[in-house]
């Protein structure tokens with residue numbers, strides 16, 4: 658998929674991986690709707706992108722992915738401004754084992770909400786142009802992260818949901834590809850949560866295990882993930898793929914055929 662003039666929507670775009678994904682899409686000629694609950698940082702990023710890529714290449718929209726109404730409004734505003742979307746990245750996510758219902762609502766339900774809205778507007782069977790959805794899982798979506806059982810569950814859910822959507826699209830002919838990116842530890846603010854007892858809750862005592870995992874896997878930088886994200890967006894042979902991104906390199910996950 659060539660990205661020139663394509664329309665992308667990225668959730669959690671204000672910072673971290675979402676900012677990286679948005680930036681590489683802009684660098685490759687796409688127009689990007691930046692959705693985030695953090696208005697201050699999101700509006701500041703929009704100013705930065707305006708200076709780098711021009712004022713008509715990105716759009717910041719305040720949006721909480723816990724709200725179906727706000728996501729629907731963000732899609733409508735994107736379509737009014739740029740036209741129908743071709744690319745959807747459901748990236749917004751948190752760590753909160755204390756308020757685990759919030760983590761489920763954002764990390765898993767927010768991905769379902771965003772994916773279903775993308776299907777509604779991109780499905781070739783209902784007038785859409787087709788396209789690609791890249792959901793953000795985690796290495797914790799492929800194996801357990803002991804300090805965050807619910808976060809692990811949400812990410813396993815994102816992986817399974819995305820693979821099922823890819824299979825449904827293949828069978829039904831939506832013309833949409835669905836892939837999931839599964840990074841290990843990346844240098845962003847979310848890592849701070851691992852050291853905050855109010856976020857790790859009853860699993861705060863596992864901090865030493867977490868530190869060992871971080872030592873074992875290392876910490877990768879956002880651009881190393883963004884370049885692999887771009888592969889999932891542009892390579893039209895990729896549907897139903899889970900791409901693990903580790904410090905030692907990246908690999909497409911082979912799942913057992915049961």
Ligand SMILES: NC(=O)C1=CN([C@@H]2O[C@H](COP(=O)(O)OP(=O)(O)OC[C@H]3O[C@@H](n4cnc5c(N)ncnc54)[C@H](O)[C@@H]3O)[C@@H](O)[C@H]2O)C=CC1
Pocket residue numbers: 668669670671672673674675692693694695720721722723748749750751763793794795796839840841842843844845846847848
């Ligand atoms: N940093 C890491 O080590 C890894 C992160 N991930 C995933 O990457 C995604 C992005 O996280 P990071 O960039 O690392 O963290 P981050 O905390 O730097 O960025 C998360 C962004 O999502 C936004 N956000 C949070 N809740 C939201 C909501 N309800 N609605 C809309 N936006 C919301 C935040 O305002 C922030 O801009 C998450 O899904 C995370 O689980 C996956 C693997 C590794």
Ligand SMILES: CC/C=C\CC(=O)/C=C/C=C\C=C\C=C\[C@@H](O)[C@@H](O)C/C=C\CCC(=O)O
Pocket residue numbers: 752794795796797799800801802805808840841842843847848851870874901903
């Ligand atoms: C609490 C989350 C902190 C930051 C965000 C995030 O998602 C980071 C995840 C980083 C690492 C997760 C590691 C999980 C490790 C084990 O469960 C393994 O079983 C993972 C499965 C396959 C690993 C493949 C490999 O090591 O080559």
